[in-house]
Amino acid sequence: MFRSSRVAACAALPAVLLLLSLAGCGGDDDVSPGLPQLAAAQAATYTGDCAALAARIGSPANTTITAASTVAAGTLTLAGQPIAEHCLVTGRMHERVSAVDGKSYAISFEMRLPRNWNGRFYHQGNGGLDGNVVTANGTLGGGPLTSALVQGFAVLSSDAGHAGALGPTYGIDPQARLDYGYQAVGKLTPMAKGVIQATYGKAPDRSYFGGCSNGGRHAMVTAARYSDQYDGILAGAPGYNLPKAAVANIFGAQHYATVATDPADLSTAFTPAERTLVANAVLAKCDALDGATDGLVQDTNACQAAFSLANDVPTCSGARDGTCLSAAQKSAIAPIFSGATTSTGAPVYASFPYDSGLAAAGIAFWEFTAPLALDSGSVGFVFKVPPESASGFNGPAFSLSANIDTLVAQINATDATYTESAMSFMTPPHPTDLSTLKNRGGKMLVYHGVSDPIFSVNDSAAWYDGLRTANGGDASNFARFFRVPGMGHCSGGPATDQFDVLSPLVAWVEQGQAPDRIVASARGAGNAGGVNAEVPAAWAANRSRPLCPYPKVARYNGTGSLESADSFTCQ
Template sequence: MTARVRNACAVGALVWTSLAMGRGTPGSGGEKAPVPPLRLPPTVPMRCTELAGLALPASEIGLPTRGAQIDSAAMIAIAAPGNVDGEYCRVVGSIKPLKASAPDIRFELNLPRRWNGRALQFGGGGYSGVVVSGTGTVPFSPDQPPLARGYATFGDDSGHVGNPGLAAFGLVDEAVINFGYAHLKKTHDVALALIARSYGRLPEKMYFAGGSTGGREGYTVIQRFPDDYDGVIANSPALNFSGVRLLGVQVGQAEYRNPGGFIPPALLDLMYRRTLAACDALDGAADGIVSNVAACRALEPQLIQSLRCAPQAQAEDDNCLTDAQLKTLLVLRDGLQLPYPLAWGISRYRGYNVFQGTHFTGMLGLAHSAERLPEPGFFSNGYLYAQGDAYIRYFVTRDDTASSMQFDVQHPGRYLPRLVDLSGTIGAMNPDMSRFIAHGGKLITLQGLADEVISPNQTIAYYRALIARYGDAQVDSFMRLYMVPGFQHGNGVFIPSVDMLGALDDWVTHGLAPQTLVAVDLARATNGRSRPLCRYPAFPRYTGHGNLDRAENFRCVEP
């Protein structure tokens, strides 16, 4: 089975890709269920080319701007090269900032000839800086792109150009506010104004979908603009944006400031293999996936001890980890604990499942080089640290010569007010979702238990905070959380494909709340196998009978 990259949303060095699939290849152990024929909505009257050159006044946008300008509007034919979305009108424009020194918010809007009366806003990735086109599939969903299904789709660049990961736009106040939350409302309002001008009416349903930064944006629109959205898909959400950046700084300091703290990729692989040997079969299936994370965590002390070098071992021993190297891993595992509160009283960032099947050697993993580069790179110096370093220099100190190696995360001194302000501007840790719940909004979140970029335990902690605030019954009435074993940040030994948009629309439109779903694996080595997608805290356990590559031979059980 082949995975085709359709619509990429950058997430730092790697991309959260929108993957679509064909049929299973021999030996894959399973095949994706046939995609039902696409039921197209009827053709509707619409305006397209007349939108070109239109100037929208600032009064039509709910947050302060100098209005919006439509640069082009053109019909895209079904037969256009590379078009998988049917016939649609492509609208390109920009939203003007209050200050001329700030960048525009560039956006694209797609208006299908066959409109189903719904609209879908796409989120960005990493530090954004690239216009999200809104074409192609929702990340990790099957074929049948939303635009082809009749959704009006749109996205933007979050209010700056370029996504090198260095976040230089952090020097511009209006650009930071746009990136944090304002671009979402501004683009939403412009898109709805254009939809109304094209079709003569507003959408019946308004949805949002995104992952990583886009996942944070999904929670942001619920918290800040709850009346604007009927449903949200928010995957692997970077909710505690400041927390993950500050933890990244501490990881980098453990790797490069503490003598011997760097861990060569070969030793990270050793740790991963030892984890699989101890924990793979705890779910009843030796399938390369650590599904029973709770049982694996109980084995963590023994696993760490088995990895620890004997006192007489050499520092370059490739069969064990020194105390300094283990300390680096424990920084990751333990997460961030601050002696001061950030926005919404948050002082923690939960750690990662370091010893429960997370692989840290990929493009978004830990450092591959023992030398810290003057400009830390994702691959050479580790994704978490490189992003944290840029955050300190551009967002916090606003001094690109500042040293993140010397920045005291625990005692930031004169930078404390800036850290608190940033955590409120960009973060999405506000637990108040009452207005979204009150008007019947629905939320679906999917994340990997082996995510190496956004800690799965931070997402779980936020979910538990909602339970504590609203109770199980009310949270069940509006939210679904699916934690996926083996899934990392867009990669992993199990990469799920599931129609979350269909599930969300059925829930919002017909009241059909999703329960256990079936996900098909996109990973190259195991493409086509399937597993139940279990509602948290359940995980898929093998029944002991039947093909390991078929979901029907697993049951969702709680730890």
């Protein structure tokens, strides 16, 4: 693909996408030698009555179409802009009553089908334990200014096979576990493509899968299991080792409990003032490593070598007052960052880097609330074999009293009822073997906040290092990984967390234009996509930075505004 054709393709993008993906339109000229170049999608329209779609779709196998209706322009909005008129189709697949727990199950879904369709299908992976059919708009990132639906994709969203009203106890049903882990995607994909065929008279030319958090996990699993059916994979903060991460978070809760001043409130183990103290100490040691003292740590790896919790944060000689950490606190906190281990010292999950976003509000939820309110149920009912009994289950008590060695064994266990372990049904079977995706011309973009407290950016880096090794030391011709300094879990934190990763992925898949950087912006006062309250007051409201393909780091050029991405180069 010659640069002239890429420039033409970029020129055809809407202005907002050009702004958000500017650097992507200047990518490497030829980064995929020997790999197929997939053709661009061709647009189509649907001018008929949306209500008539139910009859046009008919009765796909194991599927009930429950409704088809028109959604008027402006019913949905994004960043204050109306989303165009489209058709909404809802339905259920594989309805059944469980022989194990007697509950009713189905894979419920919705599809949004634009009148003016761009020829593409976007499968939206949703977060958490799923269980809800959230709006199929295909948004990603903090305060998005665009989305798959806005761009004209046909978009699918599902509950992954269970109703949210069941809470985590759906994991008592073995098939619900498998649907949540990976099988719902396998069942939904051909159905959704059939709906698109019936609507527009042709199947999608290009298909994409994207999501963040558990949605990122879904994307990683799809890249490994269903890459023959998807051309582009977009994985944000991918908890692809989610069962391990959940056990690690329980490990963290147990450590925090040893130093909490209020046993009923884990946040008293590491208060906002104390987290700010550590974040400021990280900045003092690491901020300038990229050539600019600007409140962001770009050189994450160098920072881990430079910063020491033991030496760079004062140790209290008296009472805790927010200006120091006690020796007991340091002993409790350090193992959480270095990585949860079993009693023999074997790693449970990845380490977490020290970063500037440690004081952000979202950190508190994931560190102190989630292990008791979320991870307890996830591990107790969905991941471990055998599951807990739903009768009388107490989440906080479960997490604070659990034996970590036992939990690690249980997320790897099977029995006659639960024939796949959590580490089988929740994870990519061979995460660094993406040869099917690669060899058919597919592409993958992964992004992850460096300050993510629940799924470690180090785990994503380790995956990408493995992918590079499996591909002769370089996987950049089909997969790229971008770290987002300061950003928490999927968004937020003192970060430039507003960026469009979908448009660069499409340009790479369909135009051969690899993203050598993605420009991200802060969401300060007046931001159309939503203000991030954690943008520091000293920053420009629209500060921008390049997100660099790992292992490159954004370094200051030595001149130019510290508020502009143009002053930084990926090196």
